[in-house]
Amino acid sequence: MIYDLAIIGGGPAGYTAAELAGKNGLKTIIFEKNVLGGVCLNEGCIPTKTLLYSAKVFHSAKDSAKYGISCENVQFDLSKIIARKNKVVRKLTAGIRAKMTESGVETVIGTAVIRDIAGQARNDNSIEILCNEQTYSAKNLLLCTGSEVVIPPISGIKETNFWTSREALDNKEIPESLVIIGGGVIGIEFASFFNTLGTKVVVVEMLDEILGGMDKELSALLRNELTKKGIEFHLGTKVVSVHNNQVEIEKDGEKRILETAKILLSVGRKPVLTGFGLENISLETFGNGLKVNEFMQTSQPNIYACGDITGFSLLAHTAVREAEVAVEHILGKAEKMSYKAIPGVVYTNPEIAGVGKTEDILQSEGVAYAVKQLPMAYSGRFVAENEQGNGVCKILESEDGNILGVHILGNPASEIIVIAGIAIEKGLKTGELKAMIFPHPTVGEIIKETL
Ligand SMILES: Cc1cc2nc3c(=O)[nH]c(=O)nc-3n(C[C@H](O)[C@H](O)[C@H](O)COP(=O)(O)OP(=O)(O)OC[C@H]3O[C@@H](n4cnc5c(N)ncnc54)[C@H](O)[C@@H]3O)c2cc1C
Numbered sequence: 239m240i241y242d243l244a245i246i247g248g249g250p251a252g253y254t255a256a257e258l259a260g261k262n263g264l265k266t267i268i269f270e271k272n273v274l275g276g277v278c279l280n281e282g283c284i285p286t287k288t289l290l291y292s293a294k295v296f297h298s299a300k301d302s303a304k305y306g307i308s309c310e311n312v313q314f315d316l317s318k319i320i321a322r323k324n325k326v327v328r329k330l331t332a333g334i335r336a337k338m339t340e341s342g343v344e345t346v347i348g349t350a351v352i353r354d355i356a357g358q359a360r361n362d363n364s365i366e367i368l369c370n371e372q373t374y375s376a377k378n379l380l381l382c383t384g385s386e387v388v389i390p391p392i393s394g395i396k397e398t399n400f401w402t403s404r405e406a407l408d409n410k411e412i413p414e415s416l417v418i419i420g421g422g423v424i425g426i427e428f429a430s431f432f433n434t435l436g437t438k439v440v441v442v443e444m445l446d447e448i449l450g451g452m453d454k455e456l457s458a459l460l461r462n463e464l465t466k467k468g469i470e471f472h473l474g475t476k477v478v479s480v481h482n483n484q485v486e487i488e489k490d491g492e493k494r495i496l497e498t499a500k501i502l503l504s505v506g507r508k509p510v511l512t513g514f515g516l517e518n519i520s521l522e523t524f525g526n527g528l529k530v531n532e533f534m535q536t537s538q539p540n541i542y543a544c545g546d547i548t549g550f551s552l553l554a555h556t557a558v559r560e561a562e563v564a565v566e567h568i569l570g571k572a573e574k575m576s577y578k579a580i581p582g583v584v585y586t587n588p589e590i591a592g593v594g595k596t597e598d599i600l601q602s603e604g605v606a607y608a609v610k611q612l613p614m615a616y617s618g619r620f621v622a623e624n625e626q627g628n629g630v631c632k633i634l635e636s637e638d639g640n641i642l643g644v645h646i647l648g649n650p651a652s653e654i655i656v657i658a659g660i661a662i663e664k665g666l667k668t669g670e671l672k673a674m675i676f677p678h679p680t681v682g683e684i685i686k687e688t689l
Contacts, residue, residue: 261341456632
């Protein structure tokens with residue numbers, strides 16, 4: 239049998255594509271070497287947010303007197319927090335398995351490898367995939383092998399017992415102290431989690447601000463909030479070497495040793511381009527990922543690539559949209575992928591979120607813009623729910639009234655940023671967005687207020 243679509247990798251890109259393809263009548267097969275759900279469900283988005291939610295509940299209980307509630311002797315049980323995280327992951331991965339069945343998608347658990355097709359005279363242009371010693375043929379192939387953690391060549395790293403995000407998710411006890419190497423989104427989310435549960439957290443970041451890519455002013459405000467909670471930051475600082483429980487850092491030529499119970503390495507992720515027979519086909523690369531066009535086709539038109547493998551966005555929601563675009567293209571619909579309004583969110587407490595362009599980007603592009611900015615305290619709902627919370631909503635507007643970027647610090651930035659995302663994607667003018675009716679009282683009203 240020749241499948242219409244074969245998919246390698248069952249993360250957000252792969253399972254979204256499989257479900258959509260199956261529901262639209264394409265004979266679809268998906269290969270996954272571990273567990274359906276990929277990094278996102280099993281060791282990324284969902285487990286981290288489940289842990290962060292437990293930390294938030296713990297913090298709220300300790301903080302409850304401010305809201306007129308007394309909770310005494312508030313404690314947490316890490317084994318129960320981890321068990322709940324595992325339960326959530328199991329529930330959601332089971333949901334993905336059910337979706338595959340409901341959509342008529344065949345799922346094969348095993349490592350899939352593209353067969354060497356260079357020497358094959360194939361009239362039908364199909365691609366062959368080997369998995370569990372069986373060969374499968376497909377008219378179209380979608381590569382969604384995701385990404386893996388980057389281990390930088392720091393002196394002593396090979397001999398040191400460090401955590402990556404994967405080990406940090408399943409730790410058996412809360413370390414007394416933790417040095418996090420890398421102040422990006424993943425590092426800062428873990429900093430927030432461990433700090434809330436009582437670990438002395440130190441973040442070492444090579445750049446001059448945490449959360450590169452997010453609005454710098456808001457990132458600095460978040461850093462101040464986290465500093466007040468006891469997290470120590472070393473910015474513009476390089477890690478020179480690591481050795482068991484010591485991290486040697488250097489700033490402006492001065493070296494210093496940080497003593498720590500644990501080290502969490504979190505300096506980024508890179509696309510997985512090995513282990514699935516990429517060497518057997520010839521596809522162009524771009525940066526450290528696979529090159530794709532606006533329909534997610536690689537340099538071979540019937541081979542598509544979506545998600546982290548392109549090395550472009552490394553976010554689950556981008557992967558999902560890319561998968562939809564790829565499948566729609568296979569189905570003959572010509573919807574192009576748009577990267578104009580991809581929200582970025584950091585699920586710390588408080589949350590920070592942004593969509594569209596940052597001031598740094600606009601300045602580097604030489605685009606003129608105006609800043610509209612308001613403290614979150616202008617939202618009644620925010621004040622009702624945040625006794626001490628600071629926060630900011632910042633909107634960047636072009637000279638002709640287009641919304642260029644929206645950046646929010648304050649809960650629940652992750653939920654309200656979608657309003658701004660829709661406005662930017664659909665090209666709404668600031669006046670048009672302001673004319674919308676926002677339910678009252680909601681924190682989202684801050685967008686209308688700011689405009
Ligand atoms: C700690 C952490 C937190 C994160 N939090 C967020 C977040 O809050 N929001 C967000 O948007 N993103 C988050 N991400 C990023 C998100 O997880 C990824 O962007 C997303 O998982 C990418 O989806 P994907 O489908 O491209 O790849 P993946 O989810 O990586 O899935 C790829 C799958 O391919 C499989 N595979 C690889 N090779 C083969 C093969 N040869 N045969 C069969 N199967 C194969 C792998 O086993 C894997 O399951 C986080 C990541 C991490 C690590």
